[in-house]
Amino acid sequence: KAGVTQTPRYLIKTRGQQVTLSCSPISGHRSVSWYQQTPGQGLQFLFEYFSETQRNKGNFPGRFSGRQFSNSRSEMNVSTLELGDSALYLCASSLDGLRHEQYFGPGTRLTVT
């Protein structure tokens, strides 16, 4: 089975712009979660989607949003980018997100200048 894929792998944006990141889960997995990793805050949960519905959300401002499509692929969007949004964004897929292992993609490294 193919693993979790994320596109793009690297991205450079300017403050104030918006960005969309994409995640394709492992075939058959219905749960996709997003995480932000920064040196100061570590790995923090952004949100989780299951069967096209947001099931849980972390403590991030409304500028961070996401969605999931019927094929379980997910996108996250960050609007009005700030310098502090520079981070590694990781997505994880799981059969159901509850009692099964989560598998991570290679991540998207976002730099905001």
Place this chain on the structure above:
Amino acid sequence: GIQVEQSPPDLILQEGANSTLRCNFSDSVNNLQWFHQNPWGQLINLFYIPSGTKQNGRLSATTVATERYSLLYISSSQTTDSGVYFCAVLPYNQGGKLIFGQGTELSVKP
């Protein structure tokens, strides 16, 4: 919310040495995973271990759920074991929200 603490934060070993990494968590959890983050940032799954003991080659892990801790053992360490090791727990009733510890940065010297 649930707290996850890993120790030690940093560890330097000579190749061939053994080590034990610890993960404490403050409440009951649905599951627990150990990951190794490679230099490119990808999290590699090591163990899915909500309870009990598992072994995979030179690595093994034990979770004592009733006492809220997990241990990751690395035996005969190699330079390729270097990197950051994360423990992550899944609290009950929070969907797929993994809570990560701050990690243990392991450096294995030749």
